[in-house]
Amino acid sequence: MKSMAATAATAAVLLSVAAHPAAFASAPPAPAPAPAPAPAPTEFTVDTTSDAVDVDGADGRCLTAWGACSLRAAVMAANARPGSTITLPPGHYRLTIPPDPRLIIGDNPDPTTGDLNVAARTTIKGSGARSTVIDANQLDRAFRMQADSRLSDLTITGGVTRQRELPITDTGGGAIANGHHMTLRRVAVTGNSAGYGGGIFNVPGSHLDLIDSTVSRNVAGEAGGIRFDDTGTVTNSTIADNRVTNPGDRPGSLAGYGGGIDIRGRGPVEILNSTITGNRSSDGGGGINFAPAYLDSLPSPIPDVIDLPLGRMTLRNSIIAGNTVDGAPADCKKAFATIASLSNNLDGDGSCRLTAPGDLPSRNPRIGPLADNGGPTDTVALLPGSPALDAADDCPATDQRGVARPQGAACDIGAYEHTS
Template sequence: MTRTTALPALVALLAALSGTVAAAPAPARAAAEPVTFRVDSTQDAVDADASDGACRTATGTCTLRAAVMAANARPGSTIELPAGHYRLTIPPNPDLLNGRTADPTTGDLNLTAPTTVRGAGARLTVVDADRVDRVFRMGADTRLSDLTVTGGVAKQREVPVTDPGGGGIANGGHMTLNRVTVTGNSAGYGGGIFNIPGSHLTLIDSTVSRNTAGEAGGIRFDDTGTVVNSTIADNRVTDDWNRPGSLSGYGGGIDIRGRGLVEIRNSTITGNSATDGGGGINIAPAYLDSLPSPITDVVHLPLGHLALHNTVVARNTVGQAPADCKSVFATVESRGNNLDSSNSCRLTAPGDLPGRDPLLAPLGDNGGPTDTVALLPGSPAADAAAGCPATDQRGVPRPQGPACDIGAYEHRQ
């Protein structure tokens, strides 16, 4: 797509980011009290009566899909998922693919009411789309904890604003992920998670890893977000996707296209790769980096805002070259005590360590509910942070030495 033909789409996206595009109204529901649904089957089967607010399939079991449908009729409910592998086996309805109308009976799991989904642990409870569709589509405020989201595929449609991608999760509300692993998903945009305009993601003690996309391998932010004590590792952006738009290949770990603040604290962003833009983090609101230079005459800069504190951004690449950060029409604010191995994040605050190798181990099981990236002996990130959370991503108390460590992992002394 040329810059000229891309301009209408960019204008539309700018309008969406400024709040001039209203979200579709939620369907009316009868008032019902929230309850806790306890899933007792790993089968993928629909609720026998989605309107009665009871989780019951035709055979009398409570499946994850049936629980989602029942929770949509009872806002504020909780779904409890015991240990198990929950595979989605019902493909999406081909008549609804272009508009991507939410259909909880087929394809991905569509949550349209505020809901909490609670597993037994990310290593024990696995929700697997088995490549039939994405895993979750969130149309309301949701909370997911103690589970793994994997196997999702969001195939690129013609209208990215109404079909946002997100191989693991497409988020349209305020979503919190706590002790969650999002891994092995793929999409045109947002291989792991896609957050559309008007949404907010809070990621705590979680790992987003080994997802692939044509843009935003791990996470795409089109609005605000908060990442705390989390690992974004080994995500990839490739040229294999037939992705419309004037830009592709950007943001191996995180791609930020919104105007709101994305804040990252005590986290580790490493081993991500892209074919253009930032291998670790790319921030360029509303694709303004694809427009000709005269756009700077009419745009008040900067528009995007990323804030880093006590965070490792290291060993990310574009092609074979080190490339941790890239920002265009945006501010990368250091709130101190960050480490950037390629010196591309332009860190200048007190305690920052630009151009330093953090000496990291590969992503792996270092104890705790989710995989982490350990600090090796002699790492300059050890004892180099200030103002950390009380524990690291694994739940290990901080500090273990005279001061806490930069990143999501606290090195045991």
């Protein structure tokens, strides 16, 4: 009897399931918990010049083992709080933690060693380029920018990457390797060295806005001051006394070019109210070298190699003069590219081929050396009688130093506005 009753009960259940399948369907899996939101942006004020790691790089607190907030700890904490600001009081912030020896110098993704890896949108504010110094101490480059960034009112020096048979992103950027949109304002990038881009290396897909800043006295095997592999602007800035030496131990046709600026992307790159002088290279383009290296295809037949417009750079109200290749004048060199003047530029040796209204090709600019002429960064002054005086138009409201423009009948060409 029990067996018959059980059989009847089972049959009843099966009939019910058949009649109402939805009621007996397995419950859908519970939704995965939503990821915890990133901590809100905040402002970190660095309170020690020592180089120390954050004890917990994921909590966004900026706290070293002894309770201070170092620059490295602040960068690590800001990576957990996108949009944060790091404030640096006056001081000499020397990086002292060498890169992991198992990693090749220049290609160090570890935020706890070597260079400072900015991995989230971050603003870093100093107290003035003459009082706030970030010194990479010849251990590594200073910064690897893996997210949008803004730096202001500071100096970056002492950065280095080694010249080796490596991808250019591994040996590029003595001070900064930039992979995103970076703005430098009132910043001095000086005394750094690299295989490519002694001061700054901007990889494909990046953009640099250099404003009221100076890139000087950097050294590289190619691109002594800045290398652009994509787009950028240089405004009210000075690129001076950078040097390229072809070391002979690195293969490739790019070595030895671009003492001040080397452009290997298609651009556009815009240079406005700036001064490019005193830069040296061993092979070509003492001031500016523009030769795009990222070309998917070339037309056939190639018409005029020199003027084929596969890349574009524009100049306005700028001085390119006093740059050399092995001691001989050589302000500009281009191939597969166009250097377009938007008027009122001065070219010391005529190699930039300036033909727009107001241009002054093959003219002695009568300028001084790179020096402290007042203002937050070193500049190159116009001397009395310079043809650049009162020879520009449509200029920014101030020069690189913050001096109001114009001081005379019209604005001066270059980053410096002469005052009587």
